[in-house]
Amino acid sequence: MNRRHLIKSLIAGTIAGAFPLSSNSLASSTASNKKYPWKNWSGNQQCFPSQRIAPANIGELQTLIKSSRSKIRAVGAGHSFSELVPTDETLLSIRRLAGLKSVNAKNTTATIYAGSILREIGPLLNAQNQALVNMPDIDQQTLSGCICTSTHGTGRELGSLSHYVEALEIVTASGDLLHCSQNKNAELFKAAQVSLGALGIITSITMKNTSPFKLKRQSQWLPFEDLLSQADALSRTHRNFEFYYFPFTGMALTDSLNITTEPSSQNEELDGNSGIMDLKSARDYLSWSNKLRELILSSYMKTIALEESVDHSYKIYATERNVRFNEMEYHLPAELGLKALQEVRLAVESKFPEVFFPIECRFIKSDDIWLSPFYQRDTISIAVHRYFEEDHVPLYKVIEPILQKYQGRPHWGKINTFSLKQFEQAYPQWKAFQEVRQHYDPNGKFLNPYLMRTFGLS
Amino acid sequence: MIKTTFNLLLALTLSLMLSACSHQSDDEINKVEPVKISTELSAIYQRSCKNCHESEATGAPLSGDKERWHTILEKGMDTVLDRAMSGYQGMPAFGQCFECNPEQIEALIIYMSNPAK
Numbered sequence: 001m002n003r004r005h006l007i008k009s010l011i012a013g014t015i016a017g018a019f020p021l022s023s024n025s026l027a028s029s030t031a032s033n034k035k036y037p038w039k040n041w042s043g044n045q046q047c048f049p050s051q052r053i054a055p056a057n058i059g060e061l062q063t064l065i066k067s068s069r070s071k072i073r074a075v076g077a078g079h080s081f082s083e084l085v086p087t088d089e090t091l092l093s094i095r096r097l098a099g100l101k102s103v104n105a106k107n108t109t110a111t112i113y114a115g116s117i118l119r120e121i122g123p124l125l126n127a128q129n130q131a132l133v134n135m136p137d138i139d140q141q142t143l144s145g146c147i148c149t150s151t152h153g154t155g156r157e158l159g160s161l162s163h164y165v166e167a168l169e170i171v172t173a174s175g176d177l178l179h180c181s182q183n184k185n186a187e188l189f190k191a192a193q194v195s196l197g198a199l200g201i202i203t204s205i206t207m208k209n210t211s212p213f214k215l216k217r218q219s220q221w222l223p224f225e226d227l228l229s230q231a232d233a234l235s236r237t238h239r240n241f242e243f244y245y246f247p248f249t250g251m252a253l254t255d256s257l258n259i260t261t262e263p264s265s266q267n268e269e270l271d272g273n274s275g276i277m278d279l280k281s282a283r284d285y286l287s288w289s290n291k292l293r294e295l296i297l298s299s300y301m302k303t304i305a306l307e308e309s310v311d312h313s314y315k316i317y318a319t320e321r322n323v324r325f326n327e328m329e330y331h332l333p334a335e336l337g338l339k340a341l342q343e344v345r346l347a348v349e350s351k352f353p354e355v356f357f358p359i360e361c362r363f364i365k366s367d368d369i370w371l372s373p374f375y376q377r378d379t380i381s382i383a384v385h386r387y388f389e390e391d392h393v394p395l396y397k398v399i400e401p402i403l404q405k406y407q408g409r410p411h412w413g414k415i416n417t418f419s420l421k422q423f424e425q426a427y428p429q430w431k432a433f434q435e436v437r438q439h440y441d442p443n444g445k446f447l448n449p450y451l452m453r454t455f456g457l458s
Numbered sequence: 459m460i461k462t463t464f465n466l467l468l469a470l471t472l473s474l475m476l477s478a479c480s481h482q483s484d485d486e487i488n489k490v491e492p493v494k495i496s497t498e499l500s501a502i503y504q505r506s507c508k509n510c511h512e513s514e515a516t517g518a519p520l521s522g523d524k525e526r527w528h529t530i531l532e533k534g535m536d537t538v539l540d541r542a543m544s545g546y547q548g549m550p551a552f553g554q555c556f557e558c559n560p561e562q563i564e565a566l567i568i569y570m571s572n573p574a575k
Contacts, residue, residue: 010565011493022535022564036552039545054556078550093556095505119509140509320515324548 038091040078041140042324042388044415047086054093058177058203061097065201065445066175073448074197076145077117079138080413081327083450084149084196094144094201101204103128109166111206114144122314130209131313134158134240139318144202149413150194150372152381153317154242154362156235156334160374162193163367167206170199173441177203190429191436194371196412198437198446198455215240215316216260219253219307223298224345227252228338235363240317244358245341246279247348248290249297253358257316266309276323276357280387283356290353325357326392328400328415329383330408331373337361337380340406344382347398355395357385370429373409381411420456492574499565506555510548511570517548519570527571539564 035048050070055061065072070089077095078085085091094115101111110130112121118132118139125131134153141151143161147168152160167181170192178200180189192199222230224245235241240257279297286293309316332340341361348355360383367374384399386392396415409426410416424430434455441447444457452458495503510518519526530538542563545551552558553566 010499010561011495011568022539022560036543037545038551041548041550043545052552052556056557075554078554091556093554095554096557098505117509320513322515322517322548 038075038078038085040080040085042081042326044081044326044388044392045083045086047088047091049087049089049091051090052093053090054096056096058097058171061092061094061201061203062171062175062177064092065171065173068445071445071447072201073446074144074148074201076115076142076148077140079141079145080149081415082410082413083448084413085448086450087448089448092201094142094203097203100124100128103130105129108209108211109206110209111167111204112143113204114142114147114168114202116143117141118143118146119318122312125209126212126312126314129212131212132161132207133164133210134161135314135317136161137242137318138321139314143205143207145413147193147202147205148195148197149411150369150374151413152362152364152374153240154364155240156363156378157365158240159365159367160372161207162369162372163365163374164208165193165205166208168192168202169204170202172200173443173445181206187432187436188440190370191433193369194412196371196451198451199440200446213259213313214261214264214310215257215313216262216308216310217316218256218258220256221301221304222252222254224250224252227254228342231338231361242360242362244360245345246297246301246358247345247355248283248293248353249301250294251298251301253301260310262310264311266311279356279358283354287353290349324388325385326388326415327383327385328392328396328403329360329381329411330400330403330416331364331379331381331411332403332406332408334363334378334380336406337382340402340408341380341382343402344384344399347402348384348395351398352395354390355386357387359384370433371412371427373411375427375429382408383411383414418454420454423454492572493569494574495565495569499562499569502555502558502562503566503569506553506558507566507570510553521570521573524572531567531571535564535567538567542567 037046037048039046053064055064068090071087072090072092073085073087074092074094075085097113097115098120099113099116101113103110108130110125110128118135118141121132121143134155136151136153146161147165150160150162167179169177169179171177178185178188180192182189227243231243234254234256238256238258243252243254245252282293282297286296344359362381364374364379364381366376366378369375382403386395392415400417410418444452510516511521514520519530539560542549543552543560552563
């Protein structure tokens, strides 16, 4: 069958002749093993893997791992900005392992295949009368990717997604499928709740859920100084509370979510994407006078009324992000977070007039997971974004030492320069994790150059 | 969130550009028969394409936006396919579909340009 016939066979019942099909050149380049890149969402990470694989089922995955002589890195949805994924060996997608595996109505738990995208999980759980307890503000990641990097939403009394993992299954370097939980393979479980993909390939995850619920979102603009004095109280009042500080405006946007039984509604179509590009335009036109920039932007922001919307929890947490950016996020002790933020603001506004992305502050409850950045401390996270086409390095070189000075631990999936020594000091259970990793993957099958460096392995 | 006159200027500029670039009438675009795909390809579409190509906010060309796909396909299938396989702007290489071959990616491009309901 030639190429044209093959494509026609894939698109049935159409006049394929009406479409300009490709020549044979691309097919031949693929056949001759031309390497195509893998890139993350923002484009700051890329690699040319020698092999891409996407096993269709767990048996196939076990066989692949057992027989592979090359190193294997798993990739979720490509939403990490750190060097967790890149490899020039085998890149493995778990995306075909998706959907609900089983549901336990009595315990309100559900076992979900690891390659499921968060956006897909909400409706699936809702149909089973369950909902995730909390979600991040982006829902394009795979569940496994979230668990491996301790991805989080916001909420002073709410943990990261890893916090709600009750059990999981993982294929280790030997090709064995292991079940682990608090009661079975407990050490592996503690390590696998946040594992960076370094222990094996997670195939399914049992999540402790809750009954479906609706959330009411309220967004309000406040002068930054007012926000600072209220932030702690607001984080205690609302189920989910976060805020964004907009550099060179003196203004912050609060975002609060609370459980409600009100009917679904939205009083205005929020469009954060066009808002960000408007801020870029303001930067482009007004960065010659930061005072004028602040006067114009803050005057406008003060006129924006309280915005409200109500919807199912899984529909309301996340917003679409089509303006790409790079991101550094550190997790700081809750009592130090706001002080650090003021210092970050000062640094940005005194040295980087080109910055226009808001700085995001979230609240996360402590946990006891070995490699969780929230290990044994309630946290305020500070995230600093930079437009993807602009060099983030000079900004992050100035901001990162401030976040580290306040005992910050970096988000595993975001840009940072933490060294082995710093990780060892910041994570009391670092050694315990390394021992488990060494036991299950003695030859480092699941490590890439970044993890080798981070773990101090040559 | 923030609505300024920049939006209006942008919209005006874009509408002028679009009207200047329209070579093909709606009738001509609508003549092309809607494309159906196999169950296997449909599963790949659900897994790897739908999240971006059915969400306006992502900026990706939407499935069924015939005018936009027409403009894209005018660049030639080789160019479009190479971009899809190498990654282009926000589009990840192969749409993060690790099991896909070039023929499937090409068929999905054709499908998205005019999908059967």
